[in-house]
Amino acid sequence: MFLNKNPQLNKNGELHHLLSIDGLPLEILNQILDTAESFVGVTQREVKKVPLLRGKAIFNLFFEPSTRTRTTFEIAAKRLSADVINLAINVSSTSKGESMLDTVANLAAMQADMFVVRHSESGAPYLIARHVGEDIHVVNAGDGRHAHPTQGLLDVFTVRHYKKDFTQLRVAIVGDVLHSRVARSQIHALTTLGVPEVRVIGPKTLIPGNVESLGVHVYHDMAKGLKDVDVIMMLRLQNERMQGSFLPSPQEFFKFYGLTADKLALAKPDAIVLHPGPMNRGVEIDSGVADGKQSVILPQVTFGISIRMAVMSILAGN
Amino acid sequence: MKIHIKNGRLIDPASDTDAQSDVYIAAGKIVAIGAAPDGYTANRTIDASGLVVCPGLVDLSVRLREPGFEYLATLESEMNAAVAGGVTSLACPPDTDPPLDEPALVEMLKFRAKNLNQAHVYPIGALTVGLKGTHLTEMAELSDAGCVAFSHADAKLTDTQLLFRALQYAATFDFPVWLRPQDAGLARGGVAHDGQVATRLGLAVIPVCAETVALSMILLLARETGARIHLCRISSAEGVDMVRRAKKEGLRVSCDVAIHHAHLSEMDIGYFDSNCNLTPPLRSQRDRDALRAALADGTVNALCSDHTPVDDDAKQLPFGEAETGATAVELLLPLTLRWMEESRLPMSRGLARVTCEPAHLLGISAGRIAEDANADICIFDPARHWKICPDTLKSQGKNTPYTGLEVKGKVRYTLIDGQVVYESA
Amino acid sequence: MSTPTLAEAETLLAELTAKMRPHVTPQTGLIGIVTGGAWLAERLHSNLGLAVPFGTLDVSFYRDDFQRKGLKRKVKPSAIPFDVEGRDLILVDDVLYTGRTIRAAMNELFDYGRPARIRLAALVDRGGRELPITAQFAGAIITVDAHDSIELTRDASGKLSLVMQKP
Numbered sequence: 001m002f003l004n005k006n007p008q009l010n011k012n013g014e015l016h017h018l019l020s021i022d023g024l025p026l027e028i029l030n031q032i033l034d035t036a037e038s039f040v041g042v043t044q045r046e047v048k049k050v051p052l053l054r055g056k057a058i059f060n061l062f063f064e065p066s067t068r069t070r071t072t073f074e075i076a077a078k079r080l081s082a083d084v085i086n087l088a089i090n091v092s093s094t095s096k097g098e099s100m101l102d103t104v105a106n107l108a109a110m111q112a113d114m115f116v117v118r119h120s121e122s123g124a125p126y127l128i129a130r131h132v133g134e135d136i137h138v139v140n141a142g143d144g145r146h147a148h149p150t151q152g153l154l155d156v157f158t159v160r161h162y163k164k165d166f167t168q169l170r171v172a173i174v175g176d177v178l179h180s181r182v183a184r185s186q187i188h189a190l191t192t193l194g195v196p197e198v199r200v201i202g203p204k205t206l207i208p209g210n211v212e213s214l215g216v217h218v219y220h221d222m223a224k225g226l227k228d229v230d231v232i233m234m235l236r237l238q239n240e241r242m243q244g245s246f247l248p249s250p251q252e253f254f255k256f257y258g259l260t261a262d263k264l265a266l267a268k269p270d271a272i273v274l275h276p277g278p279m280n281r282g283v284e285i286d287s288g289v290a291d292g293k294q295s296v297i298l299p300q301v302t303f304g305i306s307i308r309m310a311v312m313s314i315l316a317g318n
Numbered sequence: 319m320k321i322h323i324k325n326g327r328l329i330d331p332a333s334d335t336d337a338q339s340d341v342y343i344a345a346g347k348i349v350a351i352g353a354a355p356d357g358y359t360a361n362r363t364i365d366a367s368g369l370v371v372c373p374g375l376v377d378l379s380v381r382l383r384e385p386g387f388e389y390l391a392t393l394e395s396e397m398n399a400a401v402a403g404g405v406t407s408l409a410c411p412p413d414t415d416p417p418l419d420e421p422a423l424v425e426m427l428k429f430r431a432k433n434l435n436q437a438h439v440y441p442i443g444a445l446t447v448g449l450k451g452t453h454l455t456e457m458a459e460l461s462d463a464g465c466v467a468f469s470h471a472d473a474k475l476t477d478t479q480l481l482f483r484a485l486q487y488a489a490t491f492d493f494p495v496w497l498r499p500q501d502a503g504l505a506r507g508g509v510a511h512d513g514q515v516a517t518r519l520g521l522a523v524i525p526v527c528a529e530t531v532a533l534s535m536i537l538l539l540a541r542e543t544g545a546r547i548h549l550c551r552i553s554s555a556e557g558v559d560m561v562r563r564a565k566k567e568g569l570r571v572s573c574d575v576a577i578h579h580a581h582l583s584e585m586d587i588g589y590f591d592s593n594c595n596l597t598p599p600l601r602s603q604r605d606r607d608a609l610r611a612a613l614a615d616g617t618v619n620a621l622c623s624d625h626t627p628v629d630d631d632a633k634q635l636p637f638g639e640a641e642t643g644a645t646a647v648e649l650l651l652p653l654t655l656r657w658m659e660e661s662r663l664p665m666s667r668g669l670a671r672v673t674c675e676p677a678h679l680l681g682i683s684a685g686r687i688a689e690d691a692n693a694d695i696c697i698f699d700p701a702r703h704w705k706i707c708p709d710t711l712k713s714q715g716k717n718t719p720y721t722g723l724e725v726k727g728k729v730r731y732t733l734i735d736g737q738v739v740y741e742s743a
Numbered sequence: 744m745s746t747p748t749l750a751e752a753e754t755l756l757a758e759l760t761a762k763m764r765p766h767v768t769p770q771t772g773l774i775g776i777v778t779g780g781a782w783l784a785e786r787l788h789s790n791l792g793l794a795v796p797f798g799t800l801d802v803s804f805y806r807d808d809f810q811r812k813g814l815k816r817k818v819k820p821s822a823i824p825f826d827v828e829g830r831d832l833i834l835v836d837d838v839l840y841t842g843r844t845i846r847a848a849m850n851e852l853f854d855y856g857r858p859a860r861i862r863l864a865a866l867v868d869r870g871g872r873e874l875p876i877t878a879q880f881a882g883a884i885i886t887v888d889a890h891d892s893i894e895l896t897r898d899a900s901g902k903l904s905l906v907m908q909k910p
Contacts, residue, residue: 007589014813022518031817038801038820047854050804101634121636122520123590131634144638145520184520209523213514313804317813 007129014318017129017138018311020147021188029192033157035310036303043079043305052313053082056113060086061128062141063100063119068277069141072301073116073150076308082113104128108136114312115139122146122181137315145179151276152185154307156193158300159231162272166193172225172267173198173216175235175257175284176206176246182276183235184214191215201225202257205246222257226266234259234275234284242283250283260286264294272296319361319736320344322354326366326697330373331670332686341371343693346736351689362738366697369730372669374406374437374694376676376685378574378622379550380647382439383714384430385423386415391627391714396647397436399713401740403623403648404696404729406437407677407684412444413471419444419455421463428464436739438694440466440680442496445484449473454484457493466680467548469496472597476502478535485545494546494679497536499557500598504528509638511601515584521638524599526554533557537564540571548679549573551624553598555608562617572679573617575609576624577653578644582606582719592633592640593719596624613671614661620676621657623650627715645715649706651698652725659726665700693736702728752895752903755866755882756783760790762880763833763864769794772832772858776848777801777819779837779895782903783866787835798823800834805847821851828856833880837895839865842876867905869893 006023010016015028042050058077060070065088077084089103098106104115114137117125122144129138142148156166163169171190177183177200190198191214200207201219211218219225226232242250259273273285273295281287290297321343328339328351342350342358349355380400383391400408410427412418418427424441431439443465447453450473457468468488475481488495508524510516516523533549537560540547552558552573561573578596583603587594594600612618626643633640646653650672658668677685684694706723708716732740772795775784781799788797803809803818834848845863852858864880869887887893890910897903 035814035818038804038818041820041822042804045854046856049854051850052804052809099631099634100636119636121638123638124636126590127592127634127636143520144636145522147520181520184518208517209512209525210514210517213517314814317809317815 007126010318015314016318017125018149018315019125019129019138019140021149021152021185021192022147024188024192026192029189032153032307032310032314033160035314036153036157036306039306039309040303042309043302049079049081051081053077053080053316056082056316057111058082058084058114058116058312059107059112060084060116060141061104061107061118062086062088063117063124064142066118066142069118072304073141073308076305077312079305080309080313082312100124101127101131104132108132112136113316116141118142120144139311139315142181144181145184146181147185148181149185150304150308150311151182152189153311154300154304155186155233155274155276156189157303157307158274158296159272161299161303162296163230166190166195169195169231170197170229171195171199171231171233172201172229173233173235174201174222174225174259176237176241177202177211177235178206178208179238179241180235186233187214187216199225199229203247222263223266226263229267230271232259232264232267232271232273234273236276236278237280237284250280254283258282258284258286259289261288261292264289274300277301320358321693321733321736321738322358322360322363323366323371323695323697324363326369326371328371328687329666329669330687331666332373332674333688334666335687336664336666341687341695343733343736346693348687348689348691348693351687364697364731368699368701369697370665370700371687371695371697373673373685373687374696374732374734375404375650375672376407376680377405377625377647377650377672378409378620378676378679379576380405380408380410380623380625381413381627381643382410383627384414384427390629393430394434395712395714396625396627397431397434399711400437400647401732401734402712402729402742404651404698404732405647406694406696406732406734407440407680407682408437408647409440409442409466409680411442411471412469413449413473417444417449418442418460418465419447419449421456421459424460424463424465435737436734438682438684438734440464440682442467442469444468445470445495446475446480451475451477451480454487457488458491461491461493466682467494467496469550470498472498474502482539482543485539485543485547489543489545492546494548494681496548496550498550498598499529499532499536499552500524501528501532504531509595509599510587511584511599513584513602515587519587519590519637526556526601529554529557529598530560533560537569537571540564540569544570546570551576551579551598552609552618553579553601553605555605558608558612558617562612565617572619574620574622574676575613575618577621577646577650577657578624578719579606579609580613580621580657581653586719587637590637591719592635592637593644593717595637595640595642596644597642610657610661613657614663619671620679621650621654621671622676623647625713627713628717629715633717643717644719645711645713645717648711648713649718649720649725651696651729652727655700655727656725693733695731695733696729697731697733698727698729700727702726704728749893749905749907750883752866752905756786756903759864759866759880759882760787763787764791766880767791767793767833768831770831771795772825772827772830773797773835774823774832774848774852775799775835776844779866780835782895782897783837784835786903787864796824798825800848800851802844802847802851805851807843807847823855826856827852827858829859832858832861833864834861835864837866838893839863839868839878839881840871842872842874845876846874866895867893
């Protein structure tokens with residue numbers, strides 16, 4: 001009843017933790033994107049490093065394994081000259097022994113300045129943020145189905161890079177929206193930045209009820225949903241959801257919702273294709289499209305470093 | 319012990335009384351209302367000026383956590399909490415460890431509770447052995463040991479044939495069966511209402527149809543077996559509507575709502591407040607409003623606290639991993655008063671939901687103030703404001719979604735069998 | 744509150760140009776520090792007719808007051824459109840004061856490569872140095888109260904002015 005205050009912002013309304021894009025003011029979103037723009041230059045230099053976070057200790061706390069995301073955060077932190085400590089915490093050991101909050105309290109006692117948290121349960125980073133001291137910042141690196149804010153930010157950064165103006169765009173998000181923290185973060189980022197039309201496309205089993213309340217339009221037919229869009233954001237389909245009660249088979253999913261050259265042709269000729277990775281070729285996306293000239297999947301990865309540098313440096317300074 | 323309660327505002331929902339009237343107690347009973355009986359001299363006089371004198375509250379669901387969960391709460395702590403909340407009779411669900419599926423367990427609980435000289439405890443027996451959903455319990459034996467009804471608590475019961483036979487068997491003896499309508503398959507893995515909050519927060523959902531599908535099955539079986547059925551913790555507008563229609567049809571069904579569902583909605587989850595992780599889940603504001611209306615019109619017979627003390631270790635977890643439930647037996651009165659005030663209901667009507675109505679469902683004679691009735695009485699200050707703070711709660715469970723909420727109405731005296739068992743300044 | 748006692752920025756810029764002219768070659772690299780220094784670098788670049796395009800540097804990521812101030816101001820990307828390795832460079836800033844910004848700028852420059860030489864040009868040198876840094880070229884050397892701040896502004900037509908802010 002009384003936990004309704006946005007826990008991401010400090011008393012001055014500045015970003016203290018990055019937990020979700022939901023509830024972030026437009027100015028902060030733009031500040032992150034603009035700062036990331038400056039870091040793009042840094043990462044192209046001879047020395048790809050700035051001294052900004054020298055002496056800061058950043059803990060990568062991964063309660064759910066993810067080599068890729070952890071690596072991008074690690075590179076970003078190192079390029080800011082911070083000390084990075086990677087901790088892969090086996091969830092089974094936390095449930096038996098030390099609680100998550102005890103683990104966090106112990107690390108905080110080691111003079112941590114920032115926690116980058118990945119957890120399989122929605123909301124876990126909020127719990128951590130509520131229990132750490134005021135001088136520690138928390139970055140959500142993906143929690144359950146809830147949010148993956150740095151991914152959402154790097155996606156809109158990529159869109160801005162290629163399309164410049166958000167206010168004229170039609171964007172489609174395709175696939176397993178129900179289980180996707182990426183989709184939720186993308187939706188909040190796009191709508192906050194003023195994208196007039198965001199569509200989600202997928203079978204009814206993979207689209208959450210009430211998703212319209214997030215400001216999107218629902219399509220179940222790729223041909224209709226992709227018509228005249230400027231940006232296509234493909235989502236990853238987890239292996240365990242390919243067969244069972246959500247979908248009958250990956251083949252059937254690919255046939256109706258996989259992005260092929262034919263389906264891509266329905267979008268605008270200059271439409272760009274994004275995917276958060278890792279890709280399931282032949283399930284969500286055809287290899288020809290993934291490697292094709294409209295694909296911006298690799299630039300996404302590059303921009304991801306700059307976005308994470310921007311987030312960490314803004315947080316550390318607030 | 320003779321106690322004279324004077325100058326109080328007497329509210330007795332059973333007789334629709336709301337009047338300035340004195341109450342005279344002797345030998346555990348109410349001996350007179352209004353004028354003193356001849357030759358009455360009180361050992362103690364309680365001045366109830368400015369206070370409401372009403373029947374002690376009857377709470378249909380209080381988890382005392384004994385046996386088996388003494389690390390969460392003890393009989394002593396929770397019985398203290400109950401009288402501090404003006405609760406003088408309470409029913410406890412069978413989901414203890416082991417579950418209340420054997421007469422000896424029930425007798426032990428009743429014995430332990432009786433020795434505390436506090437609220438009357440009415441155990442609800444387990445419907446199946448170990449609440450496993452495979453074998454019927456010895457209901458008649460359990461009834462003899464003191465069980466007033468049989469229930470499956472929140473444990474899943476997926477074998478429809480077994481449920482059918484359990485209802486037939488209970489109907490043989492006319493034992494009431496208390497069921498919490500929730501389809502186990504539809505609710506599987508879910509932690510929140512299938513609404514905009516779960517969509518935004520990415521929480522796995524328990525759709526309304528988990529309740530309505532189970533309800534329609536239970537109602538059909540009720541019609542088939544003629545069993546007396548009490549439906550526990552209805553949470554949705556559709557659910558309460560089905561109960562309304564079933565009652566109109568003449569089925570022997572009653573239902574209750576937890577006080578939380580009359581006040582809170584999915585919105586209160588805010589940013590993953592695990593104190594709002596409840597069973598059934600908090601639903602939409604529309605559902606909450608429908609429950610309030612059904613409470614007012616009597617479709618919902620009773621309000622209960624669904625008191626569930628949980629320790630910090632089990633609540634200080636991500637929302638979906640946290641244990642469900644809230645500590646609430648001490649808050650039942652002020653939260654009921656809050657609902658009545660917001661719904662503009664007269665006290666004598668609203669208080670029926672926590673006094674005579676639940677007493678009737680339990681088949682006990684409590685919940686009323688009348689000559690010859692047991693002197694189980696709650697005296698409270700209706701104007702006193704206070705702020706809910708977990709640390710001042712008597713319950714061992716500090717898990718409340720209402721921290722910081724300012725409420726009105728504070729219990730001053732609780733009397734059980736004519737003895738003052740709780741008083742506060 | 745502005746006081747009109749400061750010299751006209753445009754006059755100072757002309758003086759600065761004149762002082763620098765004998766000491767530059769078409770291959771000299773001008774690097775202006777965002778924001779005022781970048782405006783000046785643009786003007787100096789055209790006044791001096793240099794062949795190499797000018798660069799701009801935003802030193803936010805190298806400042807020594809990040810701990811206290813964080814990244815409040817909007818950061819602009821640094822853009823150095825030439826190879827600094829072995830080049831003769833002139834850093835350009837509007838007001839030279841403590842020298843900390845120049846230190847940050849030099850640190851950043853070295854992350855681009857190893858220049859042959861770095862000199863410093865400032866429109867105004869107001870004294871008050873906290874580091875061993877000096878300007879080889881200054882439009883004017885003035886003394887200002889420590890609490891006052893001087894800022895370079897640019898209007899829509901591109902005209903530069905100096906504004907003094909009293910606390």
